[in-house]
Amino acid sequence: MSIPGEEKPASRFRARLHEVIFESETRSGRGFDLALLWFIVASVLVVCIESVPAYRRAHGPLLHRVEWGFTILFSIEYVLRLFAVRRPWRYATSFFGAVDVLAILPTVVGMFIPGAQSLLVVRILRLLRVFRILKLASFLVEADVLLRAMKASRQKVTVFLLAVMGIVVVTGAVMYLVEGEKSGFDSIPRSIYWAIVTLTTVGFGDIAPKTPLGQALASVLMVTGYGFIAVPTGIVSVEIANAARLPSLTSSRACLACGAQGHDADARHCKYCGGPL
Numbered sequence: 001m002s003i004p005g006e007e008k009p010a011s012r013f014r015a016r017l018h019e020v021i022f023e024s025e026t027r028s029g030r031g032f033d034l035a036l037l038w039f040i041v042a043s044v045l046v047v048c049i050e051s052v053p054a055y056r057r058a059h060g061p062l063l064h065r066v067e068w069g070f071t072i073l074f075s076i077e078y079v080l081r082l083f084a085v086r087r088p089w090r091y092a093t094s095f096f097g098a099v100d101v102l103a104i105l106p107t108v109v110g111m112f113i114p115g116a117q118s119l120l121v122v123r124i125l126r127l128l129r130v131f132r133i134l135k136l137a138s139f140l141v142e143a144d145v146l147l148r149a150m151k152a153s154r155q156k157v158t159v160f161l162l163a164v165m166g167i168v169v170v171t172g173a174v175m176y177l178v179e180g181e182k183s184g185f186d187s188i189p190r191s192i193y194w195a196i197v198t199l200t201t202v203g204f205g206d207i208a209p210k211t212p213l214g215q216a217l218a219s220v221l222m223v224t225g226y227g228f229i230a231v232p233t234g235i236v237s238v239e240i241a242n243a244a245r246l247p248s249l250t251s252s253r254a255c256l257a258c259g260a261q262g263h264d265a266d267a268r269h270c271k272y273c274g275g276p277l
Helices: 009-022 027-050 053-084 088-092 095-102 105-109 116-133 137-178 188-199 212-244
Strands: none
Touching (some): 009 027, 009 053, 027 053, 053 095, 053 105, 137 212
């Protein structure tokens, strides 16, 4: 007979497991995350090595067994993550939950579709968890500032990109008329492609104007491209400066129900599932 108010052993184990897997403030949690990151790096290296024909011929069976070992390890880790949260479906449908599944599936799919194992490099996305390990205030503050700056500048950047698209469409159409097929401008879409490459100062050189008028227009577009580079940089820089003046709103706590992070500093409930923090 359980004593009222006494926490059940299963609940204590789940709480302890959540602390180790989802939090990195404790010594055990930090050790778990560091070990996981090293396993992720090692598994990606194995996939890269296996793609080299010489190593695949010499050590193919060994690399295959090692890869299956990593897959089993990550599968166990994924099951433990689902068990540690109160709402497993919430975590399973989150960004990191989807990445965890994608880190496991290619090995299984590779049994039926040869070559699918190369998709295992998606595991590199799991290295994003390094921000949980390096859970320093400066990282959280700067990430919060950058996110707010990007949100504040999205309308200005959108207007800028629309203006750029208008310029390259008009310039591409003019170059199509000026140069024509003999210079490689055999269609307006191909001419627009040339205008984009020229405006962004990439300059592949696969298409080039031959007439004096076309070269003059290309020169104006190139110089304009240098000026355009500074526009979005200035917009975002101003918004970053404005966002930096505001206090940080991000907390490092992980939700007990779904494992999500990135909550407001004064939040008492998860903004994704409503669970208590």
